[in-house]
Amino acid sequence: MSAAVIAIIGRMTRWGPDARGRLMKSALELYAKRGYDQTTVAEIAERAGLTERTFFRHFADKKEVLFAGSNDLRDLLVRGVAGAPSSAAPIEAVAAGLLAASAVFNEERRDYSMRRQSVIAANAELRERELIKLAALASAIADTLRRRGVSDPAASLTAEAGIAVFRVAFDRWVAAHNELGWSELVRGSLAELKALVAS
């Protein structure tokens, strides 16, 4: 595992007593309790025992607290796709990318992700932001496939199919009674997509 990947995993799984982690935790708690629209940056900072100024050193606005890990997730997926053996078919490279996220989609993260998901589901603006994030992931994966020599439309089709698998695996992962890990869910969803598309 490269130093860059270790740094990404560190950032995405660090829920310690640092300012950034405390602000993320406080924001999510307030959004879940009072609603996203009813929560102010001042309240988030206060709950975290910090100032608004510190909040804005870490996040552009109260929406971005919920999407702070997006670029790291994208980098992790992209590195997974790029690092697949050169003999791997496009869909196998995409699967390698999705599986790379298992380094951060662990049990501790799952609890955070479940709460984050219910906040997002309750707010149209946040649902839109989440769609944009997923589209950006698809586009980054397609670009990585192109750099691997995959032409279009194969690159975009495979990337879009990969994001379909990602969405479904993610929805199952954060579902209330799920006991499966991220890798199992990705493999299961991918196998199901293969069966569905082949019929």
Add this chain to the structure above:
Amino acid sequence: MSAAVIAIIGRMTRWGPDARGRLMKSALELYAKRGYDQTTVAEIAERAGLTERTFFRHFADKKEVLFAGSNDLRDLLVRGVAGAPSSAAPIEAVAAGLLAASAVFNEERRDYSMRRQSVIAANAELRERELIKLAALASAIADTLRRRGVSDPAASLTAEAGIAVFRVAFDRWVAAHNELGWSELVRGSLAELKALVAS
């Protein structure tokens, strides 16, 4: 073909001298010439020889002029999926839905769609609105599959795969030198997805 489908096709292919069609045409011309942000509703109405009041009778705002056909397209896809033989596999039902759009994605529409696409590509807000439209299409298709008795995650996976095919077929359809029709592009993209996912 049911009366409802004929009505949808009528609405989506009517570029005649009526107020709605003239406003859509004027809006697109101004967006292409001056940019979306630089165009006002007053200018669109004036170019169409109509009043702002008339504009707002037809469209909520200047963004919605570009998305006026979204519900009709969704209804057309949904009816196509719902109307597939009950013996059809989920992916075949989705393909029937995508192919149903060939009733409106004709040569005349293509010219409009090409110009619309370049306006959307140039503006982040419009690109986001387009993503939301595509997500709504995926969700409507998944619901229709569920009503056909398809369980989850198969319903959402197949719908997402269908939208991946839709996107790629649409991008190819509006590409500068494309000479293929909508149905050929849908069939080609679906065959390609099958080959890519199977590998």
